[in-house]
Amino acid sequence: MTQIENARKGIVTAEVAAAAAAEGLAPEFVMKGVAEGTIAITRNRVHKGIAPLAVGKGTRTKINANIGTSQGNSDIETELAKLRAAVSLGADAVMDLSTGGPIKEIRRRLMEVSTVAVGTVPIYQAAVEAAVGKGSIIEMTADDLFGVIEEQAAEGVDFATVHCGITFESIGRLKAEGRILDVVSRGGALTVEWMVYHGKENPLYEQFDRLLVIAKKYDMVLSLGDGLRPGCLADATDRAQLTELITLGELTDRAWDAGVQVIIEGPGHVPLNQVETNIKIQKELCKGAPFYVLGPLVTDIAPGYDHITSAIGGALAGMAGADFLCYVTPSEHLRLPNIEDVKDGVIASRIAAHAADIAKGVPGAIEKDIQMAKARKALDWDAQIALSVNPERARALHTPGVGDGSDACTMCGEFCAIKHVQDYFKKD
């Protein structure tokens, strides 16, 4: 039985119990969410080495780090180093998006080493194999694609992005409406290209039941991808995006009926004043299924700083109900991220998720800030550094003041406000 089937029978599985315990929630609460589909447990039945993760309503906002190779950047050790850095700084999951080098071997090594859930986008492997084996991406067949999905599921992939909502209907709407940036999802673009070239409907949509059989067998979560997500603010929240989302809502029903867990992927580039709307509409159309957003990026003009544009959008999205934030690194739109980019991306995303958790009232969130505030009051620098989101960086930056301000920092020195009023406000 899958997690969702067990939960519907009122059974608290070992995975539900572990995921609940990891964030101090009652196992029955998580079980109920899994039964209703508002919480997904991202752990493939055969992927024993990782901690089960609960993603969804009432849980801590989770963050994912995308790693993986591209052409010309395909060193396994580099990707393993990114994995370790992401996990050590607090990534709840990683996705291997490799498209360069020995991608099967890279995935296997990452899955062996990872202590957190691993997601993939199977169409990348299918496309690379078609390019290498058949001379062109376009020669990929539906069977090739399902074959790769089954292979990855059997190896233990915990969640897989499948762009099932790209249909002739949704791409027709996109073309009719007109966009600046059309399609910016890699998997989405490959799917559109394949459909248009062959004049055939998307196999992941047409043969969705075949996908459900695979997902159910391994209890692999289907991450229903947003292949038509907007690639710039001007394209956000348009008819193509919403048509795809409506389809994903319908497929969510079918997955749940089949006992398969789903999460829904969302944008992307979204103006700040449309972020909340995007979350609310997904929650309605997909009946509360967990929402996994990429950013969102609230401006297009900050390449080099898109971890910040995404932290802004991610925090607001999380407050509005997004459950899972895909990090964006400073190198987005410019290059494949290096290890420093990965670190910066994870931290920015954690800050966004935590700010959202405080706003949502997630148990335990504000308590961390209260501890930090008390450490600041006490001018206890060791505690402040230990309580930091990245103690290594806080320690590197902290510089003690001089003279009378030596227990303050160089920002204010002897003019430290906390020092000046501590006697007057001393608690009796």
Added chain:
Amino acid sequence: MTQIENARKGIVTAEVAAAAAAEGLAPEFVMKGVAEGTIAITRNRVHKGIAPLAVGKGTRTKINANIGTSQGNSDIETELAKLRAAVSLGADAVMDLSTGGPIKEIRRRLMEVSTVAVGTVPIYQAAVEAAVGKGSIIEMTADDLFGVIEEQAAEGVDFATVHCGITFESIGRLKAEGRILDVVSRGGALTVEWMVYHGKENPLYEQFDRLLVIAKKYDMVLSLGDGLRPGCLADATDRAQLTELITLGELTDRAWDAGVQVIIEGPGHVPLNQVETNIKIQKELCKGAPFYVLGPLVTDIAPGYDHITSAIGGALAGMAGADFLCYVTPSEHLRLPNIEDVKDGVIASRIAAHAADIAKGVPGAIEKDIQMAKARKALDWDAQIALSVNPERARALHTPGVGDGSDACTMCGEFCAIKHVQDYFKKD
């Protein structure tokens, strides 16, 4: 006549005309805002070398960079370098918060060199002079403080933070309610300490008319400081903060009656779900006076990354109506910022302000993003870099792909989504 007096008479001054032209607004629109008090023009009558700046309703969200020395960090050249870096990256104003070294000389040099509005917190100079000249900060007199304010106004300071809302009433409320971090504003803490030691009401409150005379003489904007701003999320939006804000609202009326421009300073550390409320309540209590917020920081646990926590809060605040964002650098809570911190702070704050301006529909804001989107569609890297918030950084990070993906970047290479669908979606 001051700007506000001219505007009430329907006169478009040279300063109003210049400030309006700088952002493509009708001079009459800005004039009307100045007359109503919803827009302030931050330029001291004698400070001829800077561009007049309009801060407030209907204008672009402005950003300020705090620079200045502290004890043990008092090199003038370093502060001049910070000033130049901040302005070249887009700071609309700077505040000189120096408390170390020859602070008068530092201010004079900064004011000479600056091409943007310069603000100060005069009580810092008064406190330093009392410490040096009289042996203790506490020996500062009300006349000392007003003397420094007049001196700085006469030298051309464009806006001055004055903590007029700290009264026995507001600090009594603070003590009665109980806070974790009591007072974290440097000027606020000095004021509280002075009041408690001498058993005397705050001279800036008690002799507010004296302040108005000075401000009016030089048309220096009074930035009514929030000395009781919360220093941690747990202390946010409490009775002390709101009592101070109510007082600032009353003083706003008095300033406007006297023909003096004001802006109101706001928090600080605020949970994400209280940010909008904080802005709305200021706009009500202070009758639409421009709101100048510090951050706000939406979590306390990210020292080393507070430019990001502040960009999140600042964007949301800006969208809700905040007019002026004071940057926060990565070194906040840890040390005096260095030049790299200043740069990171300015860029993060600009991103927040721009995201807010798109959301607010400020004319010209989304157009920049549309240009960037078109450059991305065209895979025009020179244009993308030129349109970036910091072209130097975008250029440093951009890495072209290899082989078939050489006109893409190493993120996707030949799997570049834009390349794959460009023919199908080509506009006829």
